[in-house]
Amino acid sequence: MPLIVSTGHHSLAGVRPRNEDFVGMVTPNEPELSSKGLIAAIADGVSGNEGGREASEYAVRGLLTDYYATPDTWEITTSLEKVLVAINSWVQQQGTVRRELAGMASTLTALVLRGRMYYTAHVGDTRCYLLRDDGFGKLQKLTQDHVWDRPEMQHVLTRAIGMDTRLAVDHGMGEVRQNDVFLLASDGVWAALSEYDICDTLKQVSQHSLTPELASQTLCQAALAAGSQDNCSAIVLQVTSLPEGDLRDALSELRSLPAPPKLKPGQMIDGYLVEEILHTSMTTLLYLVNDSVQHRKLVLKTLHPDRANDAHERSAFAHEAWLAKRVVARFFPQVITPEQRNFLYYLSTWHAGDSLQNRLLAGQHFTVPDVITYGSKLVRAIGALHRRSIVHRDIKPDNVHLGEDGEIRILDLGVAQSGLDAQDQNLSASFNMAGTPSFLAPEQFQGAKATAQSDIYATGVTLYYLLTRHYPYGEIEPFQRPKFGDAVVPSRYRPDLPIWLENVLLKAVAREPQERFETAEEFLLALERGAARPLPAPNATPLVNSDPATLWRAIAVGAIVLNLLLLYVLIVR
Structure with a gap:
């Protein structure tokens, strides 16, 4: 589903002899809609003469044209900044070249909607508002006026395009939700109307009783009726459809936020009370x-303060948060979007229970029926990931949570990869072999990329370990480059293991990827069929395939021994 936005605009001169406001927007088709998004802008000329109108029109037209000429690889804020700085220089130059345009300047507020994110760029006292239909219908002012704060100078600008050789632009960003209503308004509108009146009109748009076009007309006419002595202009935009979350936008949002300091129980962050530190690693905190x-417990994950300025770690964390939000299923903690987020973190649902590894350390014994039940749920969860083109790359008992409700949930997408990672080339290029050595598939030690088959292998090792507390090929230490022969049959450690389940596990942890289950669904089917349709036992790997070097060494040694015997016989004769 693409981004679909309903728009409307209106502009009136009012009691002024000429209209020095200027509004405009561009609603492109693909691929520009996905790469650059939709842009709307409003400007208010402030010179009081012909130059005011020229400045506002040039600022809007220049921004709408030049923004789409910037490289797609630039961040949205970078594109807006560079274009507005260039426009500021042009406006300044015109004021010096043409005497009648001396002092020309303009306010400007721009809004970009791309993917599931909005971006604002703002100079002056035009404004951008957001009304979100979240049950409260609260009106948010997304921009701050650049005016003197003294009562007698409330309408004296401190910043505007063309006012100074150096332009300081305010940038903002946030997540877009379906049915959000945005308003861009000149001071002729917002100064004459109360926030209650503006909110009431935008609520009617949200409730579909008023179109954006009629809403913009209503606001301008109401401002004049309320005694506005200025030009009145408004742009109203309603988000009617959103695309799937975009990785670039997620990276852009989280990269810009500061990491919080290390928190202690009892401290607050964005309205959330810290109750407990769940986990600490070198890179993240839970x-x-x-x-x-909402009267609920949540898990907050953030970067460790020591890694807060590491660009790669910030990108990897944003990538993890983006993936976590995409996996909407009962097999995963669900990401919760906060009302406001001022720091680098993401929230997910909390579930009572513990990881399989902690249960093993606590002495819990997993029976064969337990492993079949939980194994089936785990394989279903793996299938849900793979259907979303996500490879987890670190399936192990530590990352599998068994809730008190009996549900299996997969944790930690920190090293996961998806088919969409190419959207961030630096991120995808920086991923090397990741995961826990004893759960890595044999081909990964040869430099092969992680695939669905490597996740299936790790899942098989996880179930094998739950039953036996051993690894099929022995424990592998970091930086070790092991050689793989035949897996140790799990019945060696668990004589009570049914032969059909042993064969299922041995197929899952087969040394060669083509000998494993092709998909998680095939793995699940084998577990569900059980003894009714057992798999055949795997064939022993010939020595020439499992360890050809050893075989040829043995042949060479045998040949040397045979030649020595022949030489001895000849000498004795």
């Missing part, structure tokens, strides 16, 4: 937090 508004 907290159990309490959402007092």
